[in-house]
Amino acid sequence: MDGLLDGCLALCLPLLAYLVLRTESLSQAVVLFVAFGLLSALGWARLEAPDIALVEAAVGTGLTGALLMHTLSWTEETPPDVRARARRRPWALLAMAALTLLLGWAVLALPADSPGLGLEVDARREDSGVKHPVTAVLLNFRGYDTLLEIAVLLVAALGARAVNPRSERASSEAAKDPLTGELFRMMTPALLLVAGYLVWVGDHGPGGAFQAGAILAGGGVVAILTSRMGTPRMSSLRVRWALLTGPLLFIGVAVAPLFSGGRLLEFPEKYAGTLIFIVEMALTVTIAMVLLMFFPGTRPPRTGRGSAR
Amino acid sequence: MSPLELLSAAFLFAGAAFCLAGTVGVLRFPDVYCRLHALTKVDNLGLGLVVVGLALRSSSWATALKLLLVWLFVLISSAFTCQLIARAALRRGAVPWGGRREP
Numbered sequence: 001m002d003g004l005l006d007g008c009l010a011l012c013l014p015l016l017a018y019l020v021l022r023t024e025s026l027s028q029a030v031v032l033f034v035a036f037g038l039l040s041a042l043g044w045a046r047l048e049a050p051d052i053a054l055v056e057a058a059v060g061t062g063l064t065g066a067l068l069m070h071t072l073s074w075t076e077e078t079p080p081d082v083r084a085r086a087r088r089r090p091w092a093l094l095a096m097a098a099l100t101l102l103l104g105w106a107v108l109a110l111p112a113d114s115p116g117l118g119l120e121v122d123a124r125r126e127d128s129g130v131k132h133p134v135t136a137v138l139l140n141f142r143g144y145d146t147l148l149e150i151a152v153l154l155v156a157a158l159g160a161r162a163v164n165p166r167s168e169r170a171s172s173e174a175a176k177d178p179l180t181g182e183l184f185r186m187m188t189p190a191l192l193l194v195a196g197y198l199v200w201v202g203d204h205g206p207g208g209a210f211q212a213g214a215i216l217a218g219g220g221v222v223a224i225l226t227s228r229m230g231t232p233r234m235s236s237l238r239v240r241w242a243l244l245t246g247p248l249l250f251i252g253v254a255v256a257p258l259f260s261g262g263r264l265l266e267f268p269e270k271y272a273g274t275l276i277f278i279v280e281m282a283l284t285v286t287i288a289m290v291l292l293m294f295f296p297g298t299r300p301p302r303t304g305r306g307s308a309r
Numbered sequence: 310m311s312p313l314e315l316l317s318a319a320f321l322f323a324g325a326a327f328c329l330a331g332t333v334g335v336l337r338f339p340d341v342y343c344r345l346h347a348l349t350k351v352d353n354l355g356l357g358l359v360v361v362g363l364a365l366r367s368s369s370w371a372t373a374l375k376l377l378l379v380w381l382f383v384l385i386s387s388a389f390t391c392q393l394i395a396r397a398a399l400r401r402g403a404v405p406w407g408g409r410r411e412p
Contacts, residue, residue, distance in 0.1 A: 179389065179392055179393065179396070180393075182389070183389045186385055187385070187386075190382070
């Protein structure tokens with residue numbers, strides 16, 4: 001029975017990926033991409049990687065889907081240049097075949113049945129302050145990577161704002177719409193609850209700052225789309241603080257042991273659990289804000305309406 | 310097979326039948342408004358029946374409650390998206406099907 005499900009996934013995922021690339025219409029490609037993301041989240045869940053499944057569902061499908069869908073309203077659908085595409089096709093096929101071979105070789109070259117570093121992580125998990133191995137690795141054993149990742153996210157948010165500095169305020173006129181207002185009222189509390197739960201559960205199960213931040217950003221997207229909230233402005237002091245809370249707190253926690261004779265990012269065993277929880281809370285806020293920075297406002301009014309149907 | 314499993318199987322099959330009917334509706338109905346009916350009414354009923362069928366099989370009350378919550382959230386979001394899509398279609402001038410047969 002499980003084999004049936006896995007087989008379906010293994011067939012559908014490449015098919016959907018092919019269709020996403022193949023389809024001529026942008027809006028169709030976006031819808032297919034969202035379907036692909038959902039199925040790949042299911043695939044990760046089947047591979048017993050619930051942490052990645054959660055991120056794929058929240059970021060890869062939910063937020064990216066909303067972002068792409070929103071971007072569609074900024075673009076004109078133009079018929080693609082089929083001839084130029086056909087000319088590029090042989091090279092694309094060659095490159096694809098080479099990449100597939102390379103990846104296949106890499107996978108086959110992996111030692112079979114190797115637990116990787118799993119055993120070592122399990123052995124030292126007691127010292128990390130948390131019970132979930134993924135959280136232990138992300139925030140304690142390899143905290144350095146996560147710290148740098150947050151810095152990269154911050155740079156990405158700055159880049160997104162540099163490309164599209166437009167932001168807009170919430171419009172009070174559109175906010176009177178009963179339909180979207182009710183949607184906002186029903187969805188936001190649930191999303192806040194789920195985000196809080198995900199931070200808390202990261203201590204002993206799949207969850208954590210990235211998943212929670214993505215859910216929180218989803219709530220923000222609902223608020224923006226229902227005109228309850230403007231898009232975040234870089235000039236706003238609150239936005240800047242939200243962006244900096246996570247990195248500043250993380251750097252503070254990372255540097256603090258240096259003053260008491262420890263090493264960088266060395267959490268004292270007694271407080272490790274608490275420190276990780278506080279850092280995760282702050283990171284959630286930052287990640288949510290970074291993801292919201294990618295979300296552009298509505299398209300500036302067109303001068304002449306195109307052939308939109 | 311216990312009676313509970315039989316009941317659960319009946320619910321699951323009924324749910325699958327409704328989902329199939331909804332999908333056929335999306336593919337065959339003449340305009341966007343009719344298709345929305347198939348997508349947001351028939352499929353929700355199908356999902357509800359599947360959820361009830363799975364809840365009967367679940368090992369704990371917590372799992373059953375989570376399944377019902379999933380259904381509740383799908384109901385909320387599809388009720389809103391149905392209205393929003395229909396409104397957007399109307400604003401873009403999609404004319405509702407008048408009941409003619411296709412030539």
